[in-house]
Amino acid sequence: MKFQGLAAGAAAAFTLLSTSSAFAVTEISWWHAMTGANNEVVEQLSKEFNESQGDYKIVPVFKGTYPETLNAGIAAFRAKQPPAIMQVFDVGTGVMMAAEGAVKPVAEILSMGGGTFDKSQYLPGIVAYYSKPDGTMLSFPYNSSSPILYYNKDIFEKAGLDVNNPPKTWPEVWEAARKIKTSGAASCGYTSTWLTWIHLENFASWNDLQYATHENGLADTNVELKFNSPIFVKHFQEIADLAKDGVFRYGGRTSEAKQIFLAGECGIFTESSGGLGDIVKSGMNYGIGQLPYEPDAKGAPQNTTPGGASLWVFGGKSDEEYKGVAEFFKFLSKTDIQARLHQVSGYLPVTLAAYEETKKSGFYDKNPGRETPILQMMGKAPTENSKGVRLVNLPQVRDIQNEEFEKMLAGEQTAQQALDNAVQRGNAAIQQALGN
Template sequence: MGKMRWVSLLLATMMLLITACNVNMGEEKKPQPTDNKPGTETEVKAGTQKVVFWHAMGGANTKVVDQLVANFNESQDKVQVEAVYQGNYDDLLSKLKASMGTNDGPSVVQMYEIGSRFMIDSKLIKPMQDFIDTDKWDVSQLESNISGYYTFDNKLYSMPFNTSNPILYYNKDLFKDAGLDPENPPKTFEELKEAADTISKKGKAVGANFAIYGWFMEQLFANQGAEYVNNGNGRDGLATESLVNTEAGVKVLTWWKDLIDTKAANNLGRKTDDSKKAFSAGQVAMILDSTAALKGLVDSSTGKFEVGTAFLPKPADAKDGGVIVGGASLWMMNNRPDEEQKAAWEFIKFLTSPSQQAYWHINTGYFPITTKAYEEESVKENLKKFPQFQTAIDQLHQTKLNKATQGAVMGVFPEARQIVEGAIEEVLNNKKSPQQALDDAAKEITSKIQDYNRTVK
C-alpha cells in the first residue's frame, strides 16, 4: 500500500474514532473560523518565505495570537507568517485531514495534547528535535514539566504552546462565614469533604461542584502517581489497555459520589462554564478548573468575594504525583519544502523567547513555557495583580516528572474522555457503582485502543 494511501486510511479511521468533543481548557467561546478563500490570505512581500500557521485559539485569544504573529513579522524581513483560525481543536483536525494530498495545508499546526499519539502515528510531522539538534538550540530553557509531555523516546516531537493545569478555586468569604480558615484550603479528598460539608450545612451555598470532565479524572490519577493506560502510560510502547478501572479511579468516583450523596456538592453536568458561573455567583464554594480560567474567575468575583486558589486535592494516602499539563503544542508538517520548514522553525523559536512568552502568559493566563519569562518585569507585575497564579506555578514546579505526571498517550484519547465522562454520569446518577461503571468504560476504551493500534501496525 502506498504511503499516501496508508496515511489517508489512518486519518479516515481516526476521524471515525474521534467524535466531536470540544476540549475546554478555560478558553472563551470561539467565533466562527475564517475559510481560506481567495482574497483572504495575507499578502506576502517579495523575497520573503511564507509560513502558514493553523490554530484553534478563539475569542480574545485570537487577537493575542495575531499580535504574536505581527511581532514576529515586524522583527525581521525574511519570513512572513500568516495565522489562520480553524475553529475548535476537532474542527482543526478535520481540516488537517482534508488538506492531505494538497498544497493547501499549514506549515505549522497547533494540536491539543491528547492528539499527540495520533500526530506521531500519522507520519505527517517532522519532530521538533530534528531542528533543535541541527540548531544546537538549548532545550533546557523550557519548563521540564511542560516539555516532558511532548517528549517521546527522548525526542521533543512538538513545541509546547498553550499550557495549563487544573487547580482548586475556593471562595474565601464563604470559608470565613463557615468558620474555616481561608488561608488553609483543603489539600486532601478527606479535608475537602469536611470543608464542603461544613459550608453546605451553613446554608448559604453548596460546598463544591466539579464539572463532569474527563480531564479532571486524568489529573486525579496523576495526582495519585497512578498511570491511566498500560505500557508506561503508553510511553514505553503503544498502550493496549485502559487502567481507568484501577484503584485510583475507584477512589476518585467513590469520593465524588459521596460528596453528591451527602449534599456536600452538587452536579451541574459536563459544562465547565456552568460550574464557573455557579462559583462566580457565590452559589458554590469550591470548583476545579484550568489555570487558564483564573483571570476570568477573579474578574467576575471582584466586589463580591475574594478568590482563593489551592493545589489539586488527592487522597490522604496517595503516592507521589502531581499534575499533567493540558493545552496544545505546535507541530511541524513534513510535506512542506525545507526552506519553509526552516522559516517556520525561526517563528517557533521567536514564540519561545521570554518577552513573547511573557506577553502570551499575561494576556491569556496560560503558563510561560520558558523559565526566563518569569524574570520579565511584566510577569512580576502581573503576579502582584493576580497572586492566585502563584499557586499554579508552585504546583507545576513541585510536580515530580514520572510516567504518571508525564501524561498518558493513546490514539483514541478524545473519545476515551467522553467514555469516562459517561461513566462518571452513571455513577453520580445512581445507575452503576464506581467499580462497575469504570470496568465497563475500561473495556470499551481498551477495545477502541486495540482497533486503533491495528491501523498503525
C-alpha cells in the first residue's frame, strides 16, 4: 500500500500502517457461469470461505453462459483487467492452454500458498483432461460433469412405459420418444441440451469412435476432424427425422432445452449431470438413466468424458492474491466440501475421497441413479477415442457444428450434408487458428 502526502512523524505513520494492515482484506474476483441452484452453491461456498478466515475475500461475479464468460475473460485479459479466477468450461481448455503467459498453472499457485497438488487424489479422467501432455496440471477441477439421461416418470406412466426401466440405447430412446408423442402423454418425446457435447463428443467417446486424429487433439494440435463417418450420419439423421415429426424438440445450442423438460413438455431429456440441481428443485417426479449408447458400435459403452468446468488463474496478480487463491483452492479440496458439492449439484466428486465418503454414507443407495455419471466415466480405461476432445479453437468449431445442425433440423439439408460441411469448415478453421 502506498501512502502519499503524509506529513506525520514516523510514529504516526507506523500507527496508520499497523491499523490498515490489521483490517486489510485482499479481494479475489471469481468470474463464473453458474445459474439457478448452481449459482446458489457458488454464493454459499464463497460465503463459507470468507467466514472461515479474515485475510481474503472471494467475490463471485456471474458473467453469463459458459461461452460468454470465456469471451469476457479474453476481453478482460486484453484490456489488462482480468479477474484472479475464471471458471472455464471444458471446451475452452484448448483456448486457455494456447494462451501462454496469460495463466498460471494450479500447481504453481498452490506452491505459492505452501501446498501441493496431489493428482493421485483426483478422479483420473478429470486430471488427464486438464493437464498438459507432460502431466503439468493447469487448472483446478471445480464442477466436472458427465452427460446422463433424465426422464419424467409421470409422463412415462401416461405413455405406458416402464417408469423403472429408462431406455439404454439410442434406438430405445427413439421408440420411447415416439410413444410419448403419439400417446399424447406429452407434446414432445425427447429434447437435449448441448448437441455438440452430448451427440458428437460424448457420442464418440461413449461408443469408442474417432472424433478427430491425434487422440482428438490431446496428442497434437494439428488435427483433422473425422466425425462424418456413417455411424455419426445415421445418428444425426435419426434426430432430424424425429424433429420433422415433432418428436424431438430443439431448445438451443447450450442449456436452453432444460426449460422445455422442466415445463413438462418433453418426457426424455439428455443433459449434464450438473443440471440435476434445478430438476430436483422443480419438484418433478424424475428418474435418471445412463447416457444411451449405439448398439451397432463394437466398443459401446466405453466411457464418457468430463464436461463442466475448471478454475483458471490469470497471470499479473500480486503474490498476496495468489496466496489467497491457493487458500481458496485448498478449501474447495476438502473432502466434506467436495462431497457436499457433488450431492447438492449433481456434479462429479472430483476427489476420490469425496466419492468414497459419499458412497460410505449410503447416499447412492438412497438416491438411485446418482452414481451413474461417475460409473460412466470410470467404468473402463480410456482409449485413444475416449480421452476427450481438445482443439485450439473448439468453441469456434462448436459454433460451426451448431450452424450446420440447425440447418439440418430446419429441413434445409441432410445429416450427411451437415456433418460433411461441419468437418470441412471445422478443419479449415483449425488450420487458420494454427496459422497454417
